[in-house]
Amino acid sequence: MDPSDYEKLGQFYLGREYDLEKKSSAAGNLVLYDSKDLVTHAIVVGMTGSGKTGLCIDLIEEAAIDGVPTIAIDPKGDLTNLMLTFPDLRPEDFRPWINEEDAARKGVTPDEYAKQQADLWRKGLESWGQSGDRIRRLRDAADFAIYTPGSTAGIPVSILRSFAAPSEQLREDTELFRERVSTTATSLLALVGIAADPIKSREHILISTLFSAAWAEGKDLDLEALVGRIQKPPMARIGALDLEKFYPEKDRGELAMRINGLLASPGFGGWLEGEALDVGALYRTPAGKPRVSIFSIAHLSDAERMFFVALLLNEILGWVRMQSGTTSLRAILYMDEILGFFPPVAEPPAKRPLLTLLKQARAFGLGVVLATQNPVDLDYKGLANTGTWLLGRLQTERDKQRVLEGLEGAAAAQSASFDRKSMEELLAGLGNRVFLMNDVHEDGPVVLETRWAMSYLRGPLTRDQIKVLMKGHRPQGAAAPAAQTDRAARADEDQQSREERDAAIDALRKEYAPKVHRAEEKARRAAQIVEREEGQLRGAGLQTAVSAGATILTAIFGRKKVSYSTIDRGTTTARGAARAMEQREDVKRAKENLAQAEQELEELKAKVEEEVARIRAA
Ligand SMILES: Nc1ncnc2c1ncn2[C@@H]1O[C@H](COP(=O)(O)OP(=O)(O)OP(=O)(O)O)[C@@H](O)[C@H]1O
Ligand SMILES: [Mg+2]
Structure with missing residues (x-):
């Protein structure tokens, strides 16, 4: 079957049906995933090397060809590979990106190894009914870029704009506004090493009050201004208490010092320059062309990652709520490894906005795709809100049982049928790149082998490689208002035809x-x-x-x-x-x-x- 048979129909080619007995997908039907099923989100679980990232790269490629943009959060560095697409599949195209250590390990010269890799990719694609032409269509369909918050290797991102007052529309939504204030305070405090309880901690209450007061008037608040206001808040009372009693000036000075330390730290300069987080612009170019925006955050510390991810999720949440309702897929948010961001019990800053996204984004057509090695990394409430499960090879019996429990819960929540025993048998037979897909919108589960990725999956790129990739790829700064109208008009048009x-x-x-x-x-x-x-x-x-x-x-x-x-x-x-x-x-x-x-x-x-x-x- 030729790609032209299924492209443009909202059917994503993920792989072929896999015969567990014959251990082959050679004779299998194509597994085409209905893109609109993704609005109830997907979770991909499997042990290291099971092929989760490969599968999700397939999905992002399919979406791009279909005109659906993606924001991808990349804690490990593998998603940068989405920019390694070579329609001509020539050895010299691969040469700058090969892993030279792998070449040495195999005892071949880098040139020889590049040739082998080019061959491998050409043959791999062929055996999955794809060719350089499809890679060309992929490249033409979307604009691909790597963002590097806090670094200039890729496109730098300025997070200070995120303290800009949210739009009037968002401010009118009391619940959303409160959540934005709270997550901003939590993630900022986490960044300076204070794990704050939103209800009890006075640091959190003070900072939330300051953000809330400034934003309610439509005023931005940057870090310098915040430091000033912590010392001299523009209000005499916090809740029912006198400010000085609630949080004496001397103690406030300490908090101000800590946040000031952040401003003064050498690494922080990187956080000040670059593009503002504008979700509309991350999803589409000024002219409205879909984008795949990859946020490479492997270089950040744990606290910085959490801070950044929480801010980004908040921005996406704000954006999604401004979209019109739809039942078709509008855009994708992919997170390649959710370990630590979405745990069952603890409440790190990224968890709230992600949970809210899982609950609310479907009405606006945002499909959230999450990948993890271990099902224990996932909050149960999030699982129950997920319509598509892609289960890969799992390491331990305990992981299997946990996945089955979650699946059973999700099926019950969506009143779908669930046969635990047969599911368990299927899970036991999976190998690398073989996944059991359970989509509540389908009749039953299907076992598939993932198709060969068009992108060259070479693994994480170095900073220098990212620099080379992104050279001459800088966006032109903020779009003129006229261009923004183009963008919105094209996005609306696309969504309507979809x-x-x-x-x-x-x-x-x-x-x-x-x-x-x-x-x-x-x-x-x-x-x-x-x-x-x-x-x-x-x-x-x-x-x-x-x-x-x-x-x-x-x-x-x-x-x-x-x-x-x-x-x-x-x-x-x-x-x-x-x-x-x-x-x-x-x-x-x-x-x-x-x-x-x-x-x-x-x-x-x-x-x-x-x-x-x-x-x-x-
Ligand atoms: N769709 C694919 N096409 C071609 N090769 C693939 C594909 N998926 C996986 N592979 C190969 O298998 C390797 C491991 O797959 P992948 O990186 O997707 O595993 P993973 O489940 O994401 O592992 P981890 O949890 O360690 O990130 C890849 O580096 C690549 O060589
Ligand atoms: Mg991976």
Whole structure:
């Protein structure tokens, strides 16, 4: 099946169905994931090396080709590989990016190794039905960039703008406003080493009060101003208490010193220069082209990472709430490793906004994708809000049980059926790059092998490599207001056509799925009779019907139907006996039925193809 059969239909090509017994996906149907299912989010779990990042890179590539932008948070450095795409697949394209240590380990020269890698990628892509042309389409479809908060290797990010007053719209949303104030205070305090309880800690209460007062008037607050106001707050009371009693001046001085220390620290200069966090601009260029914005944060300390991620999540939350409601996928937020950001019991600053995103973002079309090695890293409430689970190889029995429990809970929360025992058996058989996908919008789980990534998965890049990659890739600064209008208009237009397309595909499914199912059942029953009596399936007609099933019908109806390829061909009976029975009426009738069903399937296929062509052209 050619990519042009499924592209532009909102179907993401993730891999092929995998046969756990044969340990192969060679004969498997393509696994196409309905992009609108992603608005209920996805979680990817699997041990190190199981292929989580590869799978998510596949997903981001598919989304980009379909015009859906991504913000990717990259704590490990692997996502920078999304920028290593070489349509010509030449050795010299790979050469600057290969891991020279790997070359040395293999005892080959770097040039030779680059050639091997280029070969590996070309062959890998070929065996998954992809080519350099598709890589070219990927590169053309979106603008890719690496951001490096606190560093100038990639595009630097200024976090001080994040203390800018939120928009008026957001300020009117009391709950959201309060949450923004609280997370900003928590993450700022965490950055200076104070783990503050939002309700009890006076540091937190004071800083929240200061942010809240300034922002309510639409005034920005940068760190210098904040230090000043901690010393001389513009209010005499905090709650019902006199300021001096609640937090005496001397103690406030200590807090001011600590925050000032941050300002004075040599590393902090990096946090002051660069782009403001503007989520609209991270998702689309001024002209409205979709973007893949990768935030590489591997170089930051734990506290700095938490600080940055909390701020970014807050900004995304603010942005998402300003979007119109939709049932189609608008944008993706991907986090490559959530360890520490979203724990079950503790409350690090990033947790609240992420939980709120999982609960609320679906209404606005933001799909959140989270990956982790260990299911224990995840808050249970977040799990229950996740519609798609991609489960890879797990290390311990305990991990498996925990995943099954979470899955059971999620299924119950969405009133979907769940067969724990069969799920457990499937989990036990998984290998690298083989995932069990459970999507609550589908009939049942499917085991898939992930397709070959278009991006060259060489692993984390060095700072110098990021510098080289991003050279000449600096954005032109803040967009002019006219350009911002272009961006918004293009985004709205895209979203509307995506909604129309998804609705058309839905209607097509509703109309044709029962017809296809009936014709297939008829063919299957007839084929069984013929086979039983004749010992073999004859005629090229069935072959045609089967291949019809493997192309466009599968793409559109996916796992929402009985697949033709699962026909049980049974055992071959003796030829002579079959011949003797050939005259029997039921065989004759069965053959007629088979021919008829094949004819019907052919016609259905033609009609569906016609409809699909119409949808694609719209
Ligand atoms: N889709 C893919 N196409 C080609 N190669 C892949 C793909 N997925 C994984 N691989 C290969 O397998 C290796 C390990 O996969 P990956 O990095 O995705 O694992 P992971 O589950 O993210 O591990 P970790 O938890 O350590 O980050 C990759 O470096 C790459 O060589
Ligand atoms: Mg990974």
